[in-house]
Amino acid sequence: MHVVHTIAELRARLAGYRCVSFVPTMGSLHEGHLALVHQARTLGDVTVASIFVNRLQFAPGEDFDTYPRTLEADCVQLRAVGCGVVFAPSERELYPQAQGFTIQPPAELADIFEGEFRPGFFAGVCTVVQKLFGCVQPSVAVFGKKDYQQQMIVRRMVQQFALPIEIVTVDTIRAADGLALSSRNAYLSPAERREAVQLPMALAAIASALRSGETDVPALESEAMQSLAVRGWRPDYLVARRRSDLQPGRPGEAMVVLGAARLGATRLIDSVEV
Numbered sequence: 244m245h246v247v248h249t250i251a252e253l254r255a256r257l258a259g260y261r262c263v264s265f266v267p268t269m270g271s272l273h274e275g276h277l278a279l280v281h282q283a284r285t286l287g288d289v290t291v292a293s294i295f296v297n298r299l300q301f302a303p304g305e306d307f308d309t310y311p312r313t314l315e316a317d318c319v320q321l322r323a324v325g326c327g328v329v330f331a332p333s334e335r336e337l338y339p340q341a342q343g344f345t346i347q348p349p350a351e352l353a354d355i356f357e358g359e360f361r362p363g364f365f366a367g368v369c370t371v372v373q374k375l376f377g378c379v380q381p382s383v384a385v386f387g388k389k390d391y392q393q394q395m396i397v398r399r400m401v402q403q404f405a406l407p408i409e410i411v412t413v414d415t416i417r418a419a420d421g422l423a424l425s426s427r428n429a430y431l432s433p434a435e436r437r438e439a440v441q442l443p444m445a446l447a448a449i450a451s452a453l454r455s456g457e458t459d460v461p462a463l464e465s466e467a468m469q470s471l472a473v474r475g476w477r478p479d480y481l482v483a484r485r486r487s488d489l490q491p492g493r494p495g496e497a498m499v500v501l502g503a504a505r506l507g508a509t510r511l512i513d514s515v516e517v
Contacts, residue, residue, distance in 0.1 A: 244322045246329045250378050253291075253330050257379070262287040265381035266326075267372060270294040271311040271426035275416040277324050279385045282413050286383040289327040293375055295337060299345070300367030311429060330379065337374060345370045348396050352489060356501055357392050357512070360479045368393055369400050376408060384408055389415040389423045391499055391514035392489060415514070417443070423513045430509040438474065439506055445470055446500045446515045449483055453517050458494055471504050478504035486516065 247253045257263055264287030266279045276292075283290045294317055301307035314331055321329055346369035347353075353365040376384070384401075386394040398410045415423050421443045422428065422436075431439055445467040452463050460483050467481040481502040485492035492498050498517040503510065 244318070244326055244329065246318055246331060248331055248333065249336055250332070253328070253378055254380075256328055257289065257291070260288045262383070263379060263381045264290045264383040264385065265375075265379045266290070266292045266385050267375050268292060268294055268317075269296045269310065269426070270317050271313050271429070272317045272320050273416075273424045273426065273428075275387055275389065275424035277320060278416050279387055279413050280321065280324050280326050282411065283383065283385045284325055286385070286409075286411065287381070290325070291328045291330055291379050291381065292321055292326050293330040293332075293379070295330075295332055295371070295375070297367060297371040298334065298338075299342060299370055300361075300364050302361055302363060305361075306427075306430075311426060330375075332378075337371075337378075342370060342374075346373055346400065348400065352392075352396055352399065355392075355489065356480055356482065357503065360503065365393070365396055369396065372397055373400065373404075376406060381408055383411055385411045385413060387415060388412050388516070389425070389512065389514060391501055395489065421447075423511075425511065427509055427511065432507065435507050435509065439511060441471060441474060441476070442502055442504055442506075442511055443513050443515070445481060446502045446513055449481065449500045450498075450515045450517045453483060453498060453500075456494075460491070467502075476504045476506055478502070479510075483517070 264283035266283050268276050296310050345366050348365050348369050358365050394412050401408050420440045422440050449463045449467050464482055468478045471478045483498050483500045486497045486499045500515045503512040
């Protein structure tokens with residue numbers, strides 16, 4: 244495995260490969276990230292994982308400065324699963340000038356749910372992903388379904404810019420008790436970690452009711468929000484929406500249940516397809 248820190252090094256290392264598969268990450272890797280790398284390895288001649296904590300997607304007061312940075316340990320894990328190249332640029336390398344050009348995704352998809360509670364988040368995500376795509380020039384890029392809205396927006400961006408990149412998604416990897424793996428789980432105290440399973444349980448309850456034929460979606464959402472609030476959570480949203488566009492669905496349509504809630508100082512997100 245080769246670890247490179249500049250765009251020039253990256254392009255030199257990838258010269259000659261016909262099909263590059265790519266997994267963009269912010270590091271602090273766990274088994275969820277490694278599952279993406281496993282999938283990516285089946286899709287290309289060489290697999291690249293990027294490690295870059297992207298300032299543009301953090302709002303003032305969020306955890307940019309404290310976000311865990313564990314490059315050495317991340318590289319050990321990536322080497323063990325057969326990653327070919329790690330691209331770990333500095334902020335100066337990726338943003339040598341203030342990033343004046345940004346990508347603004349459409350409000351109807353990016354200003355709801357995560358975008359409502361984290362204004363500007365998806366503009367930051369799209370801008371860095373587009374820039375990383377330009378650096379890596381992959382044929383395939385792999386994302387996880389836990390960040391459901393994010394992978395949908397990236398897929399739409401690729402379609403609308405006619406980028407020659409296939410977007411592949413991988414099911415959420417969970418701990419034995421059902422909690423979705425996340426780098427931010429490290430922020431949880433032992434008691435909070437035990438409590439954290441209530442978020443996927445609340446989403447699963449909505450999904451189960453929908454599979455059973457329940458049609459009163461607002462009531463299901465309200466009940467789920469209250470079930471967390473009474474336990475001391477501060478839920479931002481728990482909603483069931485149509486998978487195709489995250490708008491309210493109708494009986495028989497493919498749906499997804501999305502949720503985000505704060506437990507103590509930690510904000511957790513999750514999603515469950517119905």
